[in-house]
Amino acid sequence: MRDVAIIGASMTQFGQRDAWIRELLAEAGDACLDDAGVEPSALDHLYVSNMASGEFEGMTGVPNALAHDLGALGAYTQRVDQTSSSGGAGIYAAWQSIASGASDATLLVGGEKMTHKTTAESTDVIASLTHPAEYKHGVTLPSFAGLTARHYLERFDAPRESLAKVAVKNHENGTRNPHAQFQKEVDLETVLDSPIVADPLRLYDFCPITDGSAALMLVPAEEAESYVDRADDYAVISGVAGATDTHVVHERDDPTVMSGVVESGERAFDMAGLEPDDVDVAELHDMFTILEFLQMEGLGFAEHGEAWEHVEAGETEMDGDLPINTSGGLKSKGHPLGASGVAQGVEIYEQIVGEAGPRQVDADVALACNVGGFGNCVITTILEAAA
Amino acid sequence: MSDHDSTHGDDEPRIREGHLSGDDLTAYVCTNGHATFPGHQRCPTCGESQDAELDLSETRAEVVTWTTSTATPPGVREPNHLAIVEFDLDAALEASQDFTAGTVQGPVRTLAQLTTGDVESGDVVAPTYVEELREPGAGIREPDSQSWDGYRFEPVES
Numbered sequence: 084m085r086d087v088a089i090i091g092a093s094m095t096q097f098g099q100r101d102a103w104i105r106e107l108l109a110e111a112g113d114a115c116l117d118d119a120g121v122e123p124s125a126l127d128h129l130y131v132s133n134m135a136s137g138e139f140e141g142m143t144g145v146p147n148a149l150a151h152d153l154g155a156l157g158a159y160t161q162r163v164d165q166t167s168s169s170g171g172a173g174i175y176a177a178w179q180s181i182a183s184g185a186s187d188a189t190l191l192v193g194g195e196k197m198t199h200k201t202t203a204e205s206t207d208v209i210a211s212l213t214h215p216a217e218y219k220h221g222v223t224l225p226s227f228a229g230l231t232a233r234h235y236l237e238r239f240d241a242p243r244e245s246l247a248k249v250a251v252k253n254h255e256n257g258t259r260n261p262h263a264q265f266q267k268e269v270d271l272e273t274v275l276d277s278p279i280v281a282d283p284l285r286l287y288d289f290c291p292i293t294d295g296s297a298a299l300m301l302v303p304a305e306e307a308e309s310y311v312d313r314a315d316d317y318a319v320i321s322g323v324a325g326a327t328d329t330h331v332v333h334e335r336d337d338p339t340v341m342s343g344v345v346e347s348g349e350r351a352f353d354m355a356g357l358e359p360d361d362v363d364v365a366e367l368h369d370m371f372t373i374l375e376f377l378q379m380e381g382l383g384f385a386e387h388g389e390a391w392e393h394v395e396a397g398e399t400e401m402d403g404d405l406p407i408n409t410s411g412g413l414k415s416k417g418h419p420l421g422a423s424g425v426a427q428g429v430e431i432y433e434q435i436v437g438e439a440g441p442r443q444v445d446a447d448v449a450l451a452c453n454v455g456g457f458g459n460c461v462i463t464t465i466l467e468a469a470a
Numbered sequence: 471m472s473d474h475d476s477t478h479g480d481d482e483p484r485i486r487e488g489h490l491s492g493d494d495l496t497a498y499v500c501t502n503g504h505a506t507f508p509g510h511q512r513c514p515t516c517g518e519s520q521d522a523e524l525d526l527s528e529t530r531a532e533v534v535t536w537t538t539s540t541a542t543p544p545g546v547r548e549p550n551h552l553a554i555v556e557f558d559l560d561a562a563l564e565a566s567q568d569f570t571a572g573t574v575q576g577p578v579r580t581l582a583q584l585t586t587g588d589v590e591s592g593d594v595v596a597p598t599y600v601e602e603l604r605e606p607g608a609g610i611r612e613p614d615s616q617s618w619d620g621y622r623f624e625p626v627e628s
């Protein structure tokens with residue numbers, strides 16, 4: 084297997100956009116080729132992470148459309164759908180294409196167009212991933228979050244405020260991200276007084292519905308220097324791995340453990356030869372505030388039932404021991420399903436190469452955890468600075 | 471590829487009509503005694519086939535956790551009280567003619583609507599049949615692809 088490098092990244096403005104899926108993907112893909120200094124004709128593989136363009140827009144076959152619109156005809160194209168973790172799964176697919184030798188230049192573009200639907204309709208498209216025995220009860224992903232949050236708070240005697248502090252932190256980080264959907268701070272009272280969505284969770288415990296796209300350019304690490312201006316201006320994918328948990332959420336032995344997070348994390352750390360302590364900055368899939376706790380614990384950043392204590396102590400803030408979601412996370416950046424995992428990759432790439440601007444922290448090792456469904460499928464990616 | 475698959479012994483496809491659907495409140499039990507609701511083509515724990523059934527439609531359960539959802543999708547009541555409940559497996563086995571106690575491993579749980587939001591974790595609840603839990607065809611799921619009746623759970627004196 085060859086080592087794989089990321090040599091370029093881009094993301095569009097996230098939020099409510101006039102553009103449709105093809106335009107969003109083309110915008111991010113074009114900008115990423117520019118950022119990497121790669122001609123579209125040089126692409127061997129082109130991957131598109133997208134959950135539901137057919138369901139949202141009645142538009143299918145988007146990878147082929149993107150190849151045509153980007154001037155990359157001839158490239159092998161493939162759509163990667165793993166629901167909310169389509170983006171992370173795209174990183175894994177793109178990594179495989181280079182590592183295996185099948186491709187010498189792979190562009191990954193993730194995107195989703197959602198905001199033209201009502202919140203109820205979008206929620207239903209996402210909830211269509213559930214088992215019939217779940218779907219007929221009207222369950223939504225936010226309901227799973229409410230069920231899990233209550234269990235977590237009761238079992239570990241954690242204060243409700245600790246979840247709200249995740250939202251406050253990620254909103255504050257989002258003020259430094261010009262691409263974020265929300266670039267405004269919220270205070271604890273605003274979160275705790277916002278309307279109930281899935282008791283005990285409230286509006287500000289949830290990410291918004293978002294249009295947007297993000298892209299990464301991957302090449303063999305041994306060729307990375309020939310593309311970049313500065314010798315260290317690229318990141319190496321030192322670990323990437325995925326895992327699945329039950330489709331039916333109530334069949335999990337422990338509702339507070341996401342085994343897909345645990346297993347994908349262990350595999351990614353194994354591959355990288357690293358430990359949780361080695362990570363300098365992390366992007367976690369905060370579709371709901373409670374997920375940040377479950378991922379911190381599943382990835383080994385905190386003991387089971389103790390993540391809330393680290394958040395209360397400020398350890399996950401920008402100046403803490405382990406800054407989490409410097410990008411603003413899904414919470415303030417927004418969550419265009421297929422784009423989110425790629426956008427996590429964009430943030431940790433920028434942290435590693437020193438291009439994160441006002442969000443920059445000191446980082447040689449960065450991790451992203453992208454969660455599909457309610458932990459149903461998970462991809463963990465670890466990036467390291469060029470040697 | 472593998473010759474370990476001989477335990478099933480025949481070349482007939484194992485058709486699981488209804489088995490994977492979760493249509494009925496029935497646990498499916500594999501040859502090693504692992505029980506799940508809903509059923510699966512192979513046991514998620516050991517990979518053997520799930521050949522036995524355990525009716526749960528009259529079995530009481532305990533609320534593991536609950537929520538009230540106020541942002542519900544098309545065709546779903548609002549507010550929607552939901553819980554994950556864990557069945558009293560011993561009681562279900564005792565009521566069944568087909569199993570002896572201790573031969574089936576749980577826990578067996580379900581996600582389900584509650585008749586009320588006035589519950590607490592640990593409360594005992596019982597299933598009560600409802601002809602339509604959610605309006606077929608209002609949401610994105612093909613109406614004919616699944617059932618829409620089922621059981622809500624209501625608090626009972628323990």
Ligand SMILES: [Zn+2]
Binds near residue numbers: 502503513517
């Ligand atoms: Zn089994």
